[in-house]
Amino acid sequence: MKRILILFVFTVVSVGNGWSQGGNAVVSREEATRLAALPLKCMQKEYPNKLNQTLADSSELAGPRELHPAFYGCFDWHSSVHGHWMLVRLLKIYPDLENAALIREKLAQNITPENMAIEVEYFKRPHEKSWERTYGWAWLLKLAEELDTWDDPLGKRLSSAMEPLTQTIVNLYLDFLPRLNYPVRVGEHPNTAFGLAFAWDYAVVSGHDELKSLIESRARDFFLNDQGCPINWEPGGYDFFSPCLEEADLMRRILPAVEFRAWLEGFLPGLASSTYKLKVARVSDRSDGKLVHLDGLNFSRARCLNGIAGTLSGYDHLRNIAQEHIRFSLPAIVDGGYEGEHWLASFALLALISAP
16 A cells, blocks of 8 residues: 555656646546545445434434435445546546446446435435535535536436436525525535535536526625635634635636635735745544544645636746645545545545646
């Protein structure tokens, strides 16, 4: 394992600015193969599992695979969803990826109309209104977006199969966002800015004007008047999101570039300086499922920093900080610890595909 790990880190570090080719080929074929191995290993692994259920009575007791026949693996529902997303994305980058046939087979086994019908029924439980809100919702729409834009017969079939669940999640957003009086500004799953950013991407790609309009309206309501975000307070001990940077990542989507520049100068005034520093987050114990969140923070910070640099001129120095964060935590996704590897590969790929 140590030999594989050293080779993995060396390969990624050595490619440097060669990560991105036309916004698509952001990892080498070898790295893509290693990344794909992680969700392949867990997407049909039922246990250990964290269901996060609210039970009305004993009749609702069931195993993960019975409750969630599509997304029962990888420890929890949302990690399973973004594992599926990652496999689709890697197949779009490398259609002839090693194990491509196995990946396609497993995707087809999990994403079926029958399985989606059961997944939809779970969301209809009256006491589960807040289940996976909005982190899992956002990842489901990210997977739907990836399938919608996959020019492949399998992609079209899976997109069609997922449509009832996709529409269920869209309806949940449309119902919930008008009722949310205040944004959730934490560094974990309920972060409102992250949930809106991924939903925005889906709305743009799918042409869902109602969802897009609502997200823009709510983003302006929640965040437009924010100033002086205390990024020096970050990170919290369990963060895998930067509340400040996730908000900026959303607003760069919502606001025109001129308006976003003015907003960002007031929101994170130090960010424009070429001498700006942001220390990487350090994990003390990667066998602890909460403490290992900080590796995810390094990847999500990198994604946000690259997004800002790609939106505004004069912020190119943020790319170096992003690269430092990626390099620091990249070894952690192949360290053999299930606490991290069941989800960190997806965060790593998001960071890599955000590179210039």
